[in-house]
Amino acid sequence: EAELAESGGGSVQAGGSLRLSCAASGFNASRYCMGWVRQRPGKERERVATITGYGAPKYANSLKGRFTISKDNSKNILYLQMNSLQPDDSSMYYCVADGAYNGYCPAENIFASWGQGTQVSVSS
Numbered sequence: 001e002a003e004l005a006e007s008g009g010g011s012v013q014a015g016g017s018l019r020l021s022c023a024a025s026g027f028n029a030s031r032y033c034m035g036w037v038r039q040r041p042g043k044e045r046e047r048v049a050t051i052t053g054y055g056a057p058k059y060a061n062s063l064k065g066r067f068t069i070s071k072d073n074s075k076n077i078l079y080l081q082m083n084s085l086q087p088d089d090s091s092m093y094y095c096v097a098d099g100a101y102n103g104y105c106p107a108e109n110i111f112a113s114w115g116q117g118t119q120v121s122v123s124s
Contacts, residue, residue, distance in 0.1 A: 002026045002113040004095040009118030016085050020118060022078040022095030029053070030073040033098050033105035036080045037114075038091040045109055048093070049080060053103025085122045092117040 008020040020036065035050030049059045049069035057069045068081040078095060096111035 004115035006095045006115045006118035009120045011121040017083045020080040024076040029076045034078045037094045040091040050105045087122045090122045
């Protein structure tokens, strides 16, 4: 059974940076799509970034250039480097994974596995 455990959230001031980590167990990350999804208060769930099992990243258009997703397949850890954070980035961030697409990512925000989430709070 796939398990995901996020860490690295916290409180920062606008303009600051955070790096989220997601430790994956129970599956081989090199064969799964993995990513980050956030749920901001009063807004729809948003796919922040994904990375295929082959290492191809994809970002929400609004976040390109500020966020970087990466994965260490040897350690089964997913990362999200977040720079130039803004108050609007405050959210619970969830690590997600899905192995049903031969390493590629689903079109919708329907992932088989979800972590418990890590909170990011950005103050102005």
